[in-house]
Amino acid sequence: MLNTPFTVWEGDEVHGRRPVLTGVGVSLDRLFAREPGAARRVIATGLDLTGEVRGRLHGRIPSVEGDWLGVVNYEIGYADGRRDKLSLVDQLLPFHVLRERE
Template identity: 80%
Template structure:
């Protein structure tokens, strides 16, 4: 990809990213800027808790909302009540094991469901 096209792509991607007051940036206006990504684990069980006593209806082709998945934080926002929300990109797998995943970008995720990834 020519240098100018690469710079334009980087600038468009930066413009599409949800900017928070705490987003850290790498690069410059000449070579392109991109948000700094920090690896985290996202607890899907905590992010998508099931209502106690809820009846189960297994859908084999549904999303697997259990366990932890890898995520990438690139910003954060405080809530009115003082809770913090990370701006996170992550993927959720399907329960039937297919290779395709649901790619979630710029999702506001409560910090209490995130932990630093080692």
């Protein structure tokens, strides 16, 4: 697990420490924005990089320019609707693609 200086922990040394998880929505449309006018070719077995997926924020860290990045675990589904998903762990995502969820 990626541990940043801004990771918030719960628990203790006796019972174990674990990062505090915050539910977030990850905007795949914003994260994987396509270049305007880019040619589109549909691949039915490809990843569906549209909409919003659920994620778990467990850390944060600033960039040199003052933008915040979240450390997030999330999954992306496939366009063909299969049950399996691509699991992404400890991904640095810009905060502008995240939305806090209940």
